[in-house]
Amino acid sequence: MNLNNPNSVFVIIPFYNENTVISEVIESLVPYNYQIVLVDDGSAKSPIDFLKDIHSVYFLHHKVNLGQGAAIQTGIDFALRKGAELLVTFDADGQHLASDIQSLLEPLQNKEADICIASRFLEKGKHNATKGRKITLKAGRWVNYFFTGLFLSDAHNGLRAMNRIAAKKIRLKENRMAHASEFLIAIKKNKLRYKEIPASVVYSDYSRKKGQSVFSSVRIFFDLVLHKLFE
């Protein structure tokens, strides 16, 4: 077991109907020699055409669209099977920086934490979110605190890193976007050591279009209520 070997780091990228931006994302990751796991969540048009030039990626394909949470869980299951020691979740729309991954891995490699969650609010100038989105994320912190008991600075960040122990404990049952809170529930429930790490979030016109609007937070809220009621 070598936590410092990039070959044992699996970066899981779930995506749905992405265009060429995802190949830029992959290219930005390639120099780091991480193992890349792409999970296609039932895209209408298979992106394999513009991905076939990059050979060093694992490609998983959901036959139907299930949601980002389901895609991440598929990626985690697969990476664990392949013997992953460290697992990273990474958004496909180019909002994260590949160079931020190492700072999330470090506390895991030093065995100081089991799971690291990126935060755009820990340091100044790490994001260009609009006012509405900022307010929603601030409110989301309290909603998360209410539902999970963890109070983090960033409610909904797609960039996380975890070790094998944490990954095995996490079973995402919320197929859609409420899975971000499920990570926190798993942390609390299994007493995992967690750490927030400052990382950039860069919103482009593309990621804004692809990503969630402020109104999807309402949907997430109801998914969380129902999660509490039915699990």
Add this chain to the structure above:
Amino acid sequence: MTGIKILLTTGVAFIAVYFFLRLRNSIFDILILMLLIIAAVVFILFPDITNSIANKLGVGRGADLVFYTSILIFWFAILKLYARIRRLEQIITQVVRKDAIDEAEKN
């Protein structure tokens, strides 16, 4: 027999026929269904019965009592259906996930 009684009893009769054609799997279901149908028809034909039950429970009219209880029943039905949808969603997810991982292992 007033118009509304004829309308409602034919409605119940149609629903009853539909259900009997669809689910004749367990005797328990059929018994429950029979009971419900008989109760519905009795209440439709003799609405005074619901009135007296309603009065005993402190509700003004029988129709109101029926309205309140049906809201409760619908809530229950929606929750049951929702739980079932969630179960189905989880089963579909497992199947799709297994397929995706098996396919990737092959390559």
